[in-house]
Amino acid sequence: MLAGASLLLSLVAVAVSVRRLRRRRPARIVPMREAIAEPRNVMRESQKNGHSADAALIHWSPQMLRSVLADELPDAQVIVVSNREPYIHNLSSQGVELVVPASGLVSALEPITRACAGTWIAYGGGTADRLTVDENDRIAVPPDNPSYTLRRVWLSEEEHQGYYLGFANEGLWPLCHIAFTRPLFRASDWETYEAVNRKFADTVVAEARNERPIVLVQDYHFALLPRMIRERLPEAIVITFWHIPWPNSEVFSICPWREKILDGLLGSSIIGFHTRFHCSNFVESVDRFLESRIEREDSAISYGGETSLVHAYPISIAWPPDLLAKLPPVEECRARVRRRFGLADDVKLCVGVERLDYTKGILDRFQALDALFSQHPEWIGKLVFLQIAAPSRGSLPAYRALHDECEALADELNQRYGKDGYRPVEMVAQHHTQAEVYEIYRAADICMVTSLHDGMNLVAKEFVAARDDEQGVLLLSTFAGASKELLEALIVNPYDAAMMGEALLQALTMPGQEQTERMRRMREVVRDNDVYRWAGSMLLDAARLRKRGDLDRVTGGDIPPQANVISMFARRVSAL
Known part of the structure; x- marks a missing residue:
């Protein structure tokens, strides 16, 4: 281990020396994850040189996150900002009911906020949310083991309509997803979006215990928030993670407020996306619409006298899932799922699980089922497709139309291929708990994730994590970020129904041993790249930026930033 650590420290030291000799070129900002949190890359280099990579491997966990915060960001307050809250309180006939939303964002961030003992700021939309907070609109969560603070922000119906349903979900959502739904932009929605972002900025400042918090801003609801925070807390580290795709610059140019959105996001210290492709699209948009300096090798943008890093941080889930x-x-x-839906023992079960959204490709997988039955009628009566489609944004016309289309196509397929009580499509348009969803994952023979466009898609990773029996087949859209990691899935083009039908046939006839080999490899990927690594990579980059800023203030900027890498890396190796 010491030999491997010495080698890596020597390589970093050589890099420092080389940089010192190349004074004419701006110093490269090296993300900490390149030095620490990319064990596969380090392993390849170490093995090539005949050295063990053990010293470079980090087992990411809640304890490791707490260690990073204590060692590299002492006394730092972590504040998470999102539209959706992790715990919702609603009034019911039995009193106050607690609801944990089945959200990919929530499932990824909740264990991180627990580990960091942070503060989570979110919109309080539950009918009993106001009844459960204290006089400062705070509540300790989780209820059974309080470990962090939820601070709720109240929005009027007009604010929610304009900011969330309007600009965010009728404007930015279709703009960023290539699903051929036209974005709608209204000046009134934009004004409300600005006002709500300002309201959240006020809340962040009110919750900050000092001028140097670590603020994790989540998603497209808050494109303006980083700049608003930076104006009032200039020493804060603001990490913005954009959970959905970023379009190319030509598509982004459709937005009437494109420059303001880019300016808002560049108030961030770090801007994160799921894939390098989306990072590149963002950088190209900045290059086209703003006067800035782009350091493409370093994935950094200099704008308005400040530098923002633009990096890929593939999001994931906790491993193993607590459920x-x-x-x-x-x-x-x-057995439970088959009893619930009246399925015979010899019937194969294919499932889809997501919100009812036009980006998820639900209609396309129904068409793939039609293609399979048309070409291979022997499977009629031997396969049932179960679609869990949680209602979403039902007040918007595009979502109401999608619901009607899905119901109509499901009915058509059931009439065409159903007989003697057999229904090939079971569409359940209702919310399910995470426990119910995981039970369905474990019961399935096949899981279809056929997004027309997705930043990551955690359903794919949840299905893999649920299958500790190492069985089941994942069909995964090439347009989902998860396809860049889960290479052993059957990768499909959701726009090609015939091709998906053949992939379904391959899944249905795949031998158990091949299923095991594919599933085992995918489980290793999800295990090694869990949600703690996602958060840890960003926090390590934040720590390096903070240390560089502190040294620059002390030394006037004479110490090269790589010196910070050496000291931080040395401490991390010694802790392994």
Whole structure:
């Protein structure tokens, strides 16, 4: 281990020396994850040189996150900002009911906020949310083991309509997703979006214990928030993570307020996307519409006297999911689900699980089922497709139309291929708990994730994590970020129904041993790249930026930034 650590420290030292000799070129900002949190790359280099890579491997966990905060960001307050809250309180006939939303964003961020003992700021939309907070609009969560603070922000119906349903979901959402739904931009929605972003900025400042918090801004609802925070807390580290795709600059040019959105995001210290492709699209948009300096090798943008890093941080889930310990074995899950939907033992079960959204490709997978039955009628009666489609944004016309189309196509397929009580499509348009969703994952023979465009898609990773029996087949859209990691899935083009039908046939006839080999490899990927690594990579980059800023203030900028890398890396290796 010491030999490997010495080698890596020597390589960093050589890099420092080379940089010192190249004074004419701006110093490269090296992300900490390149030195620490990319064990596969380090392993390849170490093995090439005949050295062990053990010293370079980090086992990311809540404890490791707390260690990073304590060692590299001492006394730092972590503030998470998102539109959706992790715990919702609603009034019911039994009193106050607690709801944990089945959201990819929530499932990714909740364990991180627990580990950091931070503050989560979110819109309080539950009917009993106001009844459960204290006089400062705060509540300690989770209810059974309070470990962080939820601070709720109140919005009027007009604010929610204009900011969330209007500009965010009728404007930015279709703009960023290539799903051929025209974005709608209204000046009134934009004004409300600005006002709500300002309201959240006021809340961040009010919750900050000092002038140097670490603020994790989440998603397209808050494109203006980083700049607003930077204006009032200039020493804060603002990390903005954009969970959805970023379009190319030509598509982005459609937005009437494109320059303001870019300016708002460049108030961030770090801007994160799921893939390098989306990073490149963002950089190209900045290059086209703003006067800035682009350091493409370093993925950095200098704008208005400040530098923002633009990096890829593929999001993931906690490993292993806490729910697995509470669920029965796979065979019992299969029996329960089959009883619930009246499925015979010899019928294969294919599932889809997501919000009812036009970006998810639900209609396309129904068409793939039609293609399979048309070309291979022997599977009629032997395969059922179960679509869990949680209602979403039902007040918007595009979503109401999608619901009607899905129901109509499901009915058509059931009439065409159904007989004697057999229905090939079961569409369940209702919300499910995470435990219910994981039970369905464990019961399935096939899971279809056929997004027309997706930043990542955590359903794919949840399905893999749920299958500790190492069985089941994942069909995964090439247009989902997860396809860049889960290479052992059957990668499909959701726009090609015939091709997806053939992929379904391949999944249905795949031998158990091949399923095991594919699933085992995908589980290794999800295990090694869990949500703690996602957060840890960003926090390590934040720590390096903070240390560089502190040294620059002390030394006038004479110490090269790589010196910080050496000291931080040395401490991290010693802790392994």
